[in-house]
Each structure stands twice: as C-alpha cells, then as structure tokens.
Amino acid sequence: MAVDTPARIAVLGAGPIGIEAALYGRYLGYDVDVYERGPLAANVQQWGHVRMFSPWRWNVSTLGLAALAAQDPAWRPPEPDRLPTGQELVERYLVPLAHSDLVVDSLRLGTEVLAVGREGLLKGDLVADEARSEPSFRLLVGDRQGERYTTADVVLDCTGTFGNHNWLGTGGLPALGELAAASQIEYGLPDIAGADRARYANRRVLVIGGGHSAATNVLALASLAEEEPHTRVLWVVRRAFSAGQGPLALLEHDPLAERERLAREANRLAAGGGKIECLPQTSVRSLIPRGGGGFVVSLEGAHAGEREVDEIIANVGWRPDRRIYEELQVHECYATGGPMKLAAALLAAGGDCLAQPAVGAEALLQPEMDYYILGAKSYGRRSPFLLRTGHQQIRDVFSIIFDRPGLDLYATHRSPYE
Numbered sequence: 437m438a439v440d441t442p443a444r445i446a447v448l449g450a451g452p453i454g455i456e457a458a459l460y461g462r463y464l465g466y467d468v469d470v471y472e473r474g475p476l477a478a479n480v481q482q483w484g485h486v487r488m489f490s491p492w493r494w495n496v497s498t499l500g501l502a503a504l505a506a507q508d509p510a511w512r513p514p515e516p517d518r519l520p521t522g523q524e525l526v527e528r529y530l531v532p533l534a535h536s537d538l539v540v541d542s543l544r545l546g547t548e549v550l551a552v553g554r555e556g557l558l559k560g561d562l563v564a565d566e567a568r569s570e571p572s573f574r575l576l577v578g579d580r581q582g583e584r585y586t587t588a589d590v591v592l593d594c595t596g597t598f599g600n601h602n603w604l605g606t607g608g609l610p611a612l613g614e615l616a617a618a619s620q621i622e623y624g625l626p627d628i629a630g631a632d633r634a635r636y637a638n639r640r641v642l643v644i645g646g647g648h649s650a651a652t653n654v655l656a657l658a659s660l661a662e663e664e665p666h667t668r669v670l671w672v673v674r675r676a677f678s679a680g681q682g683p684l685a686l687l688e689h690d691p692l693a694e695r696e697r698l699a700r701e702a703n704r705l706a707a708g709g710g711k712i713e714c715l716p717q718t719s720v721r722s723l724i725p726r727g728g729g730g731f732v733v734s735l736e737g738a739h740a741g742e743r744e745v746d747e748i749i750a751n752v753g754w755r756p757d758r759r760i761y762e763e764l765q766v767h768e769c770y771a772t773g774g775p776m777k778l779a780a781a782l783l784a785a786g787g788d789c790l791a792q793p794a795v796g797a798e799a800l801l802q803p804e805m806d807y808y809i810l811g812a813k814s815y816g817r818r819s820p821f822l823l824r825t826g827h828q829q830i831r832d833v834f835s836i837i838f839d840r841p842g843l844d845l846y847a848t849h850r851s852p853y854e
C-alpha cells in the first residue's frame with residue numbers, strides 16, 4: 437500500500453537484504469530503523485569462511501555500489517567475476533554500506549525483534565478491512581537495557597532463516613533425544629579448517645543431509661582427514677541414489693562452476709569409501725549422549741543399526757521464525773512456511789536458484805497490509821534463494837510503498853561493471 441514520506445519503516449534483520457532495503461528506503465526519504473539482534477550480517481558471519489557460488493556482480497546492487505563510491509572516492513568495487521567468501525561480502529561491502537551516511541543512523545544493533553502486532557488490534561480483528569492498516573505496527577524489541585515497544589508504519593521482515601534450523605529426525609521430527617541434546621549438535625557450517633578444527637580432528641563425525649551445506653562440510657572433513665588421519669565421516673542421506681550418482685543432483689552445464697565442483701567432489705567422496713562412509717535412504721531415529729562425550733545414534737531405513745559418533749553436524753535446512761508475526765494476518769504456505777502468494781508463484785519454477793522467476797510486486801503482498809517478508813525468509817523452507825532475487829524484491833516492494841509502478845533505483849544507478 438502507498439505510504440507517503442516521511443513515514444517510519446522498520447527493517448527486521450541487518451543481513452544483506454535488510455541492509456540493502458534500509459539503503460533503498462533512506463534514499464527515498466523514509467525514516468528507517470534496522471533492528472538486528474546480533475552484529476551486522478550475523479548469519480552470514482556464521483558461514484563467513486564459505487566461498488559463495490555467485491560472483492560479486494550478483495551479490496551487490498548498483499545503488500549500494502553508488503553509495504559506497506559517493507562515501508569514499510578512493511573506494512573501488514570488488515572484482516565482478518570473483519566469488520567472495522561470506523566474510524569478504526561482509527567486510528568489503530555490507531559493513532561499509534551499513535556505515536555509510538544514509539544508513540548508519542538507522543542501525544539498532546544488538547536489538548532483537550520479539551513480536552510485531554497492530555496497535556490495539558488482535559489477529560482476528562478487521563479481517564479484509566482496509567481500516568486494519570490505519571493503526572501503526574507495534575514492535576516488542578529487546579536489548580541489553582531490557583524490553584520496550586516501538587512503532588512503525590511499514591515492516592520489512594528480513595530476518596532470514598539461518599538462525600532457525602529444521603530437526604534432523606525421520607520425517608522432519610526431532611529425533612528421540614534431539615531436543616535435549618540440541619546445544620551439542622552443530623546445525624550450520626563450522627569452520628572445520630580453521631577455528632573449529634580441534635573439535636573435529638581425529639573424531640568420528642556424523643553428517644546428516646544431502647544438500648550443498650552437507651557437501652561443504654563433508655569436503656572440509658575429508659581435507660581434515662588427510663592431515664588428521666583418524667578423522668572419520670558417517671554421511672547419512674535420506675534420499676536414494678543409484679551407483680554412479682551421489683547424494684547431490686548435478687545440473688547439466690551448471691553455470692555456477694563452484695557449485696558444480698562442490699557437488700561432483702562430494703559425490704566422488706560419497707562413492708569412495710575409506711574414511712567417508714555414505715549411507716543413502718537412511719535417517720536418524722534416536723541419539724543418546726554418552727557420559728564422556730559423543731553419542732550413540734540409532735539409524736533407521738536402508739542402513740538401520742546403532743553407531744557411535746563423537747560429533748553431529750545436521751545440515752537439514754532452516755525455516756522461518758513465525759513467532760515474530762504470530763499476531764498479524766500473514767498468509768503462510770502450508771508446505772514451505774513462506775508467504776503464500778510468493779510460494780504459489782515459485783511452485784512452478786522448480787528447485788534451482790537460477791530458474792527462479794521474477795514474480796513481481798503483487799506476490800509480496802500480504803493480507804496484513806504494509807507487512808512484507810523479504811530475503812531468504814520469503815522462500816520459507818526452500819533453499820534456492822539468491823541475493824540478486826532479494827534485490828528484485830526490494831525494488832518491487834518499494835514500488836508499492838512509494839506508489840510508483842516501475843520505480844527502479846537500481847536501473848537509475850549505472851553499474852561500474854558495465
């Protein structure tokens with residue numbers, strides 16, 4: 437819905453999409469508050485050692501590049517075709533952008549958004565009634581000083597999914613014992629070659645999952661095993677795959693060369709035996725922590741049985757945190773947990789991130805007017821989100837908020853890469 441400036445926009449989350457959204461909003465003259473529970477780009481920093489599949493040119497916006505060039509004439513854009521690590525993205529682009537004149541005063545770091553509602557309205561009030569959009573949003577936020585309320589006219593929920601993992605048991609349920617042991621399980625991408633090396637060196641590591649995160653971890657563990665020869669990997673994958681294939685699906689002529697390399701290498705390791713044992717059509721039924729550390733794990737499926745492992749890395753995906761908008765009229769997809777209209781538009785597109793269609797501004801609308809879910813969270817449990825898709829979403833959503841169809845600040849700023 438159209439919202440005249442000056443109005444207050446709350447951006448939830450200072451990840452790559454939250455920071456870009458804040459810049460776009462400030463450029464148009466809105467007052468913006470960016471609430472971030474951790475440091476800047478906290479989630480990306482957690483996988484900062486991982487090299488991205490997409491080159492610099494896809495990970496930045498022309499508006500962001502222009503803001504950085506205006507801020508510091510000596511600043512040079514990163515090499516367009518190089519693949520940055522997550523940490524490089526943070527240090528060379530996101531931090532300078534967040535500290536640029538337009539954005540810096542909007543940052544509310546160390547401030548978690550706990551819940552968002554409408555002033556004086558319950559979830560069920562004023563259904564399909566435009567009057568629902570009249571009261572401001574009320575946000576419950578928490579920081580070191582405690583809890584407080586703040587308000588906003590528009591909310592852009594860019595809180596991602598990375599901080600909210602799925603469960604590793606069969607059928608997506610927590611495995612027996614998992615809820616109690618969750619703090620001892622790694623659900624992300626530990627820095628196996630660096631800061632977390634000692635945790636995995638010469639240990640028996642159970643890796644669960646058949647996607648690119650699991651592949652990244654298996655490759656890192658395989659490299660570690662070359663230097664620390666008692667390192668062993670038990671790789672459990674839910675899907676079946678035939679001989680000659682592997683856990684990771686390969687795309688013919690994958691344009692993302694790094695992704696293809698990772699998938700081929702992981703599949704080769706899965707077939708190779710030795711220190712990596714890969715069990716398809718298998719999942720975890722229970723895990724029992726042992727007194728002195730490690731777990732006894734019970735597997736079910738094609739390779740049912742009991743195994744002892746020292747560490748568990750569960751790469752079973754992430755999901756949106758819906759507690760933030762529980763009091764709002766957000767229409768969620770029953771399969772992905774993402775916003776319904778967008779999920780329906782994406783359904784036809786298939787799974788690959790490069791095949792994601794431009795869905796247009798309409799798909800971002802919610803029954804709860806002026807509340808938008810952008811970035812990785814907008815894809816719900818689906819993984820093929822790319823930053824460049826998020827930039828399109830920002831452009832589309834501001835064409836609605838600013839009420840100018842076709843508004844595109846990215847097109848009006850020339851790319852230094854052209």
Ligand SMILES: Cc1cc2nc3c(=O)[nH]c(=O)nc-3n(C[C@H](O)[C@H](O)[C@H](O)COP(=O)(O)OP(=O)(O)OC[C@H]3O[C@@H](n4cnc5c(N)ncnc54)[C@H](O)[C@@H]3O)c2cc1C
Pocket residue numbers: 448449450451452453454471472473474475476477478479480483486487488489490495547548549550594595596597598599625649760810811812813821822823824826
């Ligand atoms: C290992 C990995 C590799 C990837 N590689 C690529 C790639 O090569 N190319 C690509 O385009 N995409 C890639 N992606 C996908 C995607 O682009 C990233 O996940 C990206 O970080 C999404 O940005 P975002 O801003 O939507 O969410 P996030 O980066 O997850 O940011 C969300 C922010 O919100 C904060 N937050 C969460 N909850 C709250 C709350 N309640 N209150 C306040 N703050 C909160 C978090 O701390 C975080 O800083 C990759 C993802 C992963 C996990």
